[in-house]
Amino acid sequence: MRKKIALDMDEVVANVMPKFLDFYEQEFGKRLTRDDYWGKKIYDIPGAAHVRNVLYDKGFFRNLPLMENSQEVVKELSERYDIFFTTAAMEFRNSLEDKYDWLLDHFPFISWKNFVFCGDKSILRADYMIDDHPRNLLKFQGKGLLFTASHNTDEDRFTRVNNWLEVRDFFAQEED
């Protein structure tokens, strides 16, 4: 039986950072540099808590750019694994259709049967999970990979992958 990979969307295959930077710039008149935000969440910058509210907007998740190399590596992996997109969408009612359409657009080789919109990811069973949130990996019973994001740079409890080329390398080594 093929092994399953539970694959997060935001900050793993979908890049939310450019939209946050745009919104911050609109609000505060300053384009943040990586040094300004790396190591935290943009909405944890003092005075910027309300920036998080853009996540509730219809359309926010519809036109996010792809994370570099994610499309081609997911395509390769999908030939050997069952890929499930497992995304914590439920806080954001308005994200549901946007995420659905985004996945169909960018990953047409993954069936809608393998889309999972959820909240608490402890309900998931798979062999691997790739996620940027330690809280999701902590509850997971398979092998968890922490995908590097600005907010998780201090985390050292998990196997870390910094980008999609490292994801490709990880699975190549698993199969050796």
Next chain:
Amino acid sequence: MRKKIALDMDEVVANVMPKFLDFYEQEFGKRLTRDDYWGKKIYDIPGAAHVRNVLYDKGFFRNLPLMENSQEVVKELSERYDIFFTTAAMEFRNSLEDKYDWLLDHFPFISWKNFVFCGDKSILRADYMIDDHPRNLLKFQGKGLLFTASHNTDEDRFTRVNNWLEVRDFFAQEED
């Protein structure tokens, strides 16, 4: 740790049958009786395949009636178990917001963190699953309960529950 119950929506807590009967009657000018459809799906009646298309309509899932006793028994169970609503929504893009709103309306005591919209349910990990589809129970590693629906009356591979009072009794016995 509290045990998890993965709970299907359609034909388990949400009653889709009255809308199908309405639509059939509109199309064919005849109100089906239980004898006409029991043991099969309405859209498997010769000539009625297109009745299934109503599932794609925006609004179809928004105002379905509750299955009898489901609300109160789920409420009781939620005091002792973590209840996750796990519904195969992904074939129907238009169902996503409708199902979300329906759950918030009818089960306000279950957090959105415990809503799971998916396709292939083999991705789920829980202690119990209550579902009307044998294909979902077959892939499940916990204890599966088959909730009686017209289309599954011939099935004999699972523990069957015919209604929500029997679900209540099943869990009372589990805890004896």
